[in-house]
Amino acid sequence: MFRAVLVANRGEIARRIIRGCHAVGVRAIAVYSEADRDAPHVRDADDAVAIGPAPARDSYLSGAAILDAARGAGADAIHPGYGFLSENWQFAEACGKAGFVFIGPPPDAIRQMGDKTEARRAMAAAGVPVLPGSDGPSADVAQALGVAERVGFPVMLKAAAGGGGIGMARAADPAELERSFASASRRAQSAFGVGALYVERYLARPRHVEVQIFGDGRGDVVHLHERECSVQRRHQKLVEESPAPNLGAGTKRGLVEAAVAGARAIRYANAGTIEFLVDADGRLYFLEMNTRLQVEHPVTEEVSGVDLVAAQLRVAAGDGLPWTQDAIVQRGAAIEVRVYAEDPARQFLPSPGTITRLDIPGGDGLRIESGVVAGSVVTPHYDPLLMKIIAAGPSRDAAIERLTAALDALVIDGVKTTAPFLQRVLAHPDFRRGAVHTQMVEQGAFNG
């Protein structure tokens, strides 16, 4: 096992990883920007290193600053968390060259799955269903139009170099595609440094269901079942749960078999998630692979009883997978909601500010992953996630009840949050029946 792990992140996920390090007896070293000097993750760690000014590109996105910090603090491994440098294959490679273990997959898997059209090809070759669409990236609108005419409108335009919903646009016809291509391409260029897009057939009202997988890098891969993540705004998740409600046994089997086959084909190492769209008939299509720990990993931990961060550390340290497939069983149900500093009444506009009061709920079956405390300043520099609240119970209804009570008891003053919106989701009859799809939020299903 490692002597010390540098946690190259901030907020709730840095705190979660520090806890995982302590669970396996490893020292955890935090890094922080000037804006995060007093942040909770700095206090949780055994040691902390300043890495630069508040803007992320000068601190949490600076690979050089993070490698310097790791050298100075005597770390022998680096955990990237999610976001920031977690899916940057050059950073993963630089860690290796500098003598640090990157806690995640090898750089080549990150590069391959980060190139979204190459990922489509690799998954299709492994027998994973993909949506009809591009064979490669399109740098110009004429080529994208050709693909769209072949697969049939409406289509989705997506950034070839990245995911997370950035640079995505729906086009109903050639004229709309021509209009949308330039703006989507500009956004992709700004976010990923590559403006190329690709085209996929558009699915109306699909569900987003994903499978947590874990590989040892030598071809052994297990799955840790599925998560339902359809309640999203701007293609980013707000509510996640496991098991996925109303998922047919055939669809479930198809999902986990496809995920394991896809991960095996690329000899995947460490934790990863394969995301799928599922249509109304239960047909599944590869969406993308995230080569890192997911924000919503706690729902998997709650139903399966595993510690995914501890497992990441063990596998990165050279141990084999800590579980056999048969030992990973879903028990009960778990649901997570993401409390963001955003104003749901103003189209989820960011709401930075100072948290003047914070009452965090507690109770049976509740787990809070918070990046903030009372007095924390929520700056415009970083992701608006304040905390995740996870409720587990013997049934989905029991988990919903606990989560509803927790949101009732939660008090956050000083910034606007998504909490009131999340209450409406949990109370909505369609959510209660498990009849969810990815366009519900945009269509106004949960407006108060």
Added chain:
Amino acid sequence: MAEEIKAHITGVVFQITTKPGDAVAAGDPVIVLESMKMEIPVEAPRAGTVKEIRVAEGQTVQEGDTVAVID
């Protein structure tokens, strides 16, 4: 008559998309703020001519700060 354009959220100036003398229509972005990984345009409240830009790229602005003036 000159009118101040104020930031509707706290953010960092990501891009200045107009300059003094530019004609703008109501709803045109005058500058773009970045806040919490989102790009958010600050739009002209009415048609007019940009008279003054009061911020620089990279600068942090608070909600309610004047970012530009139009005539």
